Amino acid sequence: MxxxxxxxxxxxxxxxxxxxxxxxxxxxxxxxxxxxxxxxWGNIAKSLIFMPMAISFVGAAVIWKLVYDTRPxxxxxxxxxxxxxxxxxxxxxxxLVLQIVPALVLIVxxxxxxxxxxQMARSLLRGGQSHSATSRLGLxxxxxxxxxxxxxxxxxLGSVVSLLSAKLPYGExxxxxxxxxxxxxxxxxxxxxxxxxxxMVILSAALRGIPEExxxxxxxxxxxxxxxxxxxxxxxxxGTIVVVWTTITIVVLKVFDIVFAMTNGQWxxxxxxxxxxxxxxxxxxxxxxxxxxMTIMLLVTPILAWNVYNARRETx
Numbered sequence: 115m116x117x118x119x120x121x122x123x124x125x126x127x128x129x130x131x132x133x134x135x136x137x138x139x140x141x142x143x144x145x146x147x148x149x150x151x152x153x154x155w156g157n158i159a160k161s162l163i164f165m166p167m168a169i170s171f172v173g174a175a176v177i178w179k180l181v182y183d184t185r186p187x188x189x190x191x192x193x194x195x196x197x198x199x200x201x202x203x204x205x206x207x208x209x210l211v212l213q214i215v216p217a218l219v220l221i222v223x224x225x226x227x228x229x230x231x232x233q234m235a236r237s238l239l240r241g242g243q244s245h246s247a248t249s250r251l252g253l254x255x256x257x258x259x260x261x262x263x264x265x266x267x268x269x270x271l272g273s274v275v276s277l278l279s280a281k282l283p284y285g286e287x288x289x290x291x292x293x294x295x296x297x298x299x300x301x302x303x304x305x306x307x308x309x310x311x312x313x314m315v316i317l318s319a320a321l322r323g324i325p326e327e328x329x330x331x332x333x334x335x336x337x338x339x340x341x342x343x344x345x346x347x348x349x350x351x352x353g354t355i356v357v358v359w360t361t362i363t364i365v366v367l368k369v370f371d372i373v374f375a376m377t378n379g380q381w382x383x384x385x386x387x388x389x390x391x392x393x394x395x396x397x398x399x400x401x402x403x404x405x406x407x408m409t410i411m412l413l414v415t416p417i418l419a420w421n422v423y424n425a426r427r428e429t430x
Contacts, residue, residue: 120379120384120389121389121406123382123384124379124384124385124386124388124389124406125386125409127298127382127383127384127385128366128367128385128386128413129262129265129266130266130269130298130302131298131302131305131366131369131385132262132363132366132367132413133227133262133263133266134266134299134302134306135302135305135306135309135362135366136359136360136362136363136366137359138302138306138310139305139306139309139310139312139313139362140313140317140355140358140359140362142306142310142313142314143309143310143311143312143313143314143316143317143358144313144314144317144348144355146159146160146163146310146314146318147313147314147315147317147318147321148321148343148347150163150314150318151318151321151322160314160315160318163310163311163314164311164312164314164315165311166307166308166310166311167308167309167311167312169308170371171304171305171308171369171370171371171372171375172371172375174304174307174308174372175304175371175372175375175376176375178300178303178304178307178376179291179375179376180192180193180194181193181194181195182195182196182290182291182300182376183196184196184287184288184289184290185287186287187286187287191287193287193290195288195290196287196288196290199287199288200285200287202284202285203284203285208282208284212282213277213278213280213282214278216277217274217277217278220270220271220273220274220277221270221271221274223270224266224267224270224271224274227263227264227266227267227270228263228264228267230260230263231260231263231264231267235260258416273295291376291377291381291383292380292381293381294381294382295382297377297381297382297383298382298383301372301373301376301377301383304372304376305365305366305369305372309362309365312358312361312362313358313362316354316357316358317351317354317355317358320351320354320355321347321351323351324346324347324350324351328346328350329342329346329347332345332346353424356424360417360420360421363417364414364417367386367387367410367413367414368387368410369385369387370385370387370388370391373385373387373388374388374391379392386406386409386410386413387410389406390403390406390407390410391403393406
């Protein structure tokens with residue numbers, strides 16, 4: 115029998131993972147690729163960043179479970195996050211670091227997504243008169259992505275309000291993985307940590323493939339490093355960025371090991387793959403389990419359609 119609250123919780127969490135993990139993994143990977151190409155010990159840095167890719171998802175979950183570990187108040191905290199948390203005991207500095215700064219980060223993230231939604235809405239209005247099948251598919255996909263991004267903007271702004279109005283329990287060890295909503299982000303950090311190395315390697319190769327003449331011409335024209343990066347380099351590797359983004363997105367849709375090993379879907383962290391496992395192998399409910407698997411397949415389909423759309427557009 116379908117457990118509707120759990121199913122919708124899993125679907126909502128999967129959507130959140132789909133927005134956050136590919137974005138941060140690709141962003142950090144691009145940043146690491148750019149920075150490590152400009153320092154003398156860049157190869158060593160790349161090796162360290164890529165190293166988590168050699169760890170299984172379960173192994174990474176065990177490592178990060180120790181980072182989030184919580185011990186009773188009268189015992190020493192071995193969890194890195196709790197050790198840092200106990201350094202704050204209230205006061206203006208604690209409010210600044212733990213409430214105002216994260217709220218500002220969420221506002222910037224929401225503004226970035228809102229700008230993306232605005233641009234997609236403009237492209238939808240401009241392309242509304244097109245009647246070709248490929249153009250219609252592109253419009254539908256843009257509308258779907260815009261709707262999901264708008265939903266995440268709404269969640270982010272709600273989190274800002276909650277964060278600024280919350281009375282945080284300073285000086286007390288926290289069970290991080292049991293805090294609803296935020297615990298999903300703690301789990302996402304594990305996958306971002308793993309996938310950043312993959313994104314860095316692919317994007318670093320793409321950056322090195324940019325012709326030097328283009329960069330030299332931009333420097334002669336007076337472009338600063340930020341303009342060179344965002345207006346010269348990023349547009350030239352946009353195809354590679356899309357490939358990295360979609361590859362990580364498919365990995366995210368299948369995420370199971372991290373959630374299973376760290377929370378087993380408890381405390382509102384359920385995802386579709388773990389929900390499918392629960393129904394198939396614990397509840398022996400093959401109908402709902404198979405339906406969950408089909409839901410994952412349906413979520414993958416727009417990504418495949420998007421890749422086909424881009425491939426057809428590039429071959430024109």
